[in-house]
Amino acid sequence: MAPIPGSGLAKGLAVTLRTMTRKSVTEQYPDAQPELAPRTRGVIGLFEENCTVCMLCARECPDWCIYIDSHKETVPAATPGGRERSRNVLDRFAIDFSLCMYCGICIEVCPFDALFWSPEFEYAETDIHELTHERDKLREWMWTVPEPPALDPGAEEPKELAAARKAAEKLAAAEQLAAEERAAAERHAAADRPAPEEPAAGRSATGQPAAGDRPDGTRGDGKPAAGGPPAGEPPAGPGSPDERSSGEGGTA
Ligand code: SF4
């Protein structure tokens, strides 16, 4: 059947009209930053503390663009009579992003969660050698790695979190027990401590005459002070009859 004249033009105009009424998907980058999906594969970050230099990522990388250097170090035995251990120490970890095809295999196979995707993508270079990111730069990318999404409601607690929570609870219980033991020891020490001695009669605690004592040997209430002359009798001194008599005898 022969095509109707002008049907092709009508179809083309229909496509134009349909497209004109749709929302534009053009990103105004770099004037506006694009809204990226949370799991965007921008660049790979390295969390060095988790890396045990097992070399799995380098072995599995289909592009052979992960470079790892390490050396062995001997760790002394933790207990007397124990065995020395050797461990790998990372010397170099680099990824050549000019070769990487962003397949994510290295991140998937890492058994120790040392590699993560970051959505950062603005690291174009004019020199291709600059696209080999060494460990310092890979570590810097870790700051741009988004937080993992929240767990589904009712999901099992991750074993790392459960272990950390149990350790924290154990530590808190041990600290509380130690504080209680310290308090009990202080209470016992206070109970065993001898009571301070009562000051001697007529003396204050400092050994000075009591505040109420008078020079004539009586107290403020008229009673004789301990060791003093009876009330009513003049105190022995230069003016006493004994002295006066001895004084007279001396001068006679
Ligand atoms: S993303 Fe793929 S190609 Fe890139 S470094 Fe990892 S394993 Fe290699």
Ligand code: SF4
């Ligand atoms: S797989 Fe993970 S732990 Fe092993 S070398 Fe690679 S980054 Fe390090």
